[in-house]
Each structure stands twice: as C-alpha cells, then as structure tokens.
Amino acid sequence: xxxxxxxxxxxxxxxxxxxxxxxxxxxxxxxxxxxxxxxxxxxxxxxxxxxxxxxxxxxxxxxxxxxxxxxxxxxxxxxxxxxxxxxxxxxxxxxxxxxxxxxxxxxxxxxxxxxxxxxxxxxxxxxxxxxxxxxxxxxxxxxxxxxxxxxxxxxxxxxxxxxxxxxxxxxxxxx
Numbered sequence: 001x002x003x004x005x006x007x008x009x010x011x012x013x014x015x016x017x018x019x020x021x022x023x024x025x026x027x028x029x030x031x032x033x034x035x036x037x038x039x040x041x042x043x044x045x046x047x048x049x050x051x052x053x054x055x056x057x058x059x060x061x062x063x064x065x066x067x068x069x070x071x072x073x074x075x076x077x078x079x080x081x082x083x084x085x086x087x088x089x090x091x092x093x094x095x096x097x098x099x100x101x102x103x104x105x106x107x108x109x110x111x112x113x114x115x116x117x118x119x120x121x122x123x124x125x126x127x128x129x130x131x132x133x134x135x136x137x138x139x140x141x142x143x144x145x146x147x148x149x150x151x152x153x154x155x156x157x158x159x160x161x162x163x164x165x166x167x168x169x170x171x172x173x174x175x
Contacts, residue, residue, distance in 0.1 A: 003142045009039040011134045012059035014052070014081070016044045016071035020094045023124045024070040027092070030131025034148055036138060039064075045071070045080040056081050065141075066134040069117075070127060072096045075104035078117045088118065088137055090130045095123040 003010075011031055015024045024040070031038045039059065043052040059067060067085065069078035070092035078091030091108035095101030101122035109119040118133065120126035132152075139145035 003035065003138075003144050006037050006063075008062040008064070009037050009059065010063070010065050010138055011036055011038040012055070012064050012067045013038055013040040014043050014055065014067065014069050014077065015040075015094070016042070016046075016075075016077050018042055019096070020070050020072060023094050024068075024092065024127050026124045026127040027068050027070070027131035027134070030128055030135065034131075034135045034145060034152075036135060036145070043077075045076040046074070049080070052077070052080060053084055056085050056087075060085055060087055066090065066137050068092060068127075068130045068134060070094050070130075071108075072101060072104045073107075075107035078108050078119075079111050079115060082111065082115045082117045089116075090133055091117040091119045092126045092130050093119070093122045 013024060013027050015021060028038065028040055041055060043055050045052055056067065064087065066088050067081055068090045069081050071077035072094035073096070075093055078089050082089040093101050093104035093108045095104070097103065105119070105122050108117060111117050120129045120133070135145055135149060139149055
C-alpha cells in the first residue's frame with residue numbers, strides 16, 4: 001500500500017493538556033507537510049490513565065505505526081504509553097512550569113531499561129523534530145517519504161547557502 005492509499009492514521013499525537021497544543025501543533029504541521037495521516041488528541045497519564053491506554057490500543061489497532069507524546073512537568077505520558085505498546089514512542093518534553101521543561105525532559109528521557117522512548121528537545125523545536133523523526137521511521141516502509149525527506153534536507157541546505165550569500169552581500173567577509 002502506498003502512502004496516498006492509507007486511510008487511517010499512521011501517527012498518533014497525544015498531549016497531556018490543551019495548554020500543550022501550541023507546541024505540539026509543530027509535529028502536526030510536519031506530518032501535514034509530508035502528507036502523513038495522523039490523529040491528535042489530549043489524554044493524561046495521571047488524570048485519565050484509562051483513556052490513555054484505550055487511545056494507545058485504538059491507534060495500534062487502526063494501523064498506527066508511531067506515537068508522538070508531549071507533556072510537561074512530571075511528563076509520564078510517553079513512558080506510560082511506551083509501557084503499553086510495541087509501537088515506537090517519541091517523547092516531547094513541553095516547556096512550562098517552574099523548571100521551564102527541564103523536569104519534563106528528565107521524566108521523558110530517564111526511562112527504565114526495556115521501555116524506550118525516543119526523546120526530543122524541550123518545546124516546539126522538539127515537537128517539530130518529533131514529526132520529522134516519525135516521517136523518517138515511516139520512510140522505511142513508504143519510499144515516497146524517503147524522496148520527500150531528501151528534498152526537505154536539500155531545501156534546508158540551500159537555505160543556509162542563501163543566507164550565507166546575503167551575509168556576504170551586506171559586507172561581512174569570512175575571517
């Protein structure tokens with residue numbers, strides 16, 4: 001099956017609170033740009049653990065292949081999901097609270113052996129990278145994503161060269 005024939009979400013995006021949506025929307029934007037079907041929801045590892053487990057099972061049963069989980073503060077969402085599924089889980093520590101996301105980073109990255117969570121950077125940049133990482137995982141099965149990823153990386157490289165050229169144009173020289 002090709003990616004364009006895929007009718008169910010390949011990626012599930014979940015966040016612990018609606019206050020995380022602004023940051024986690026970056027992962028959704030990437031998936032939209034790469035035309036990867038996804039589902040996005042809110043569920044809490046602490047306030048709605050049954051909902052979190054049911055959603056995780058639903059995503060897998062529907063053919064989902066990657067889960068992106070973003071949460072702040074205690075940030076157990078990605079780990080709880082990883083404990084209940086064999087799907088790859090990408091954790092996004094969301095910034096906020098008194099420790100500005102450092103607590104979420106530690107909670108997401110410090111998983112016990114046997115419960116891996118691929119952990120991204122804190123905040124919206126991490127959410128964006130989570131989307132790209134999900135696309136890279138899916139590209140192993142969908143060759144059309146491999147070509148899109150290569151074009152994406154070429155565009156980034158070209159952008160750097162253009163910025164360097166503009167810097168030269170305004171009088172800055174290499175030292």
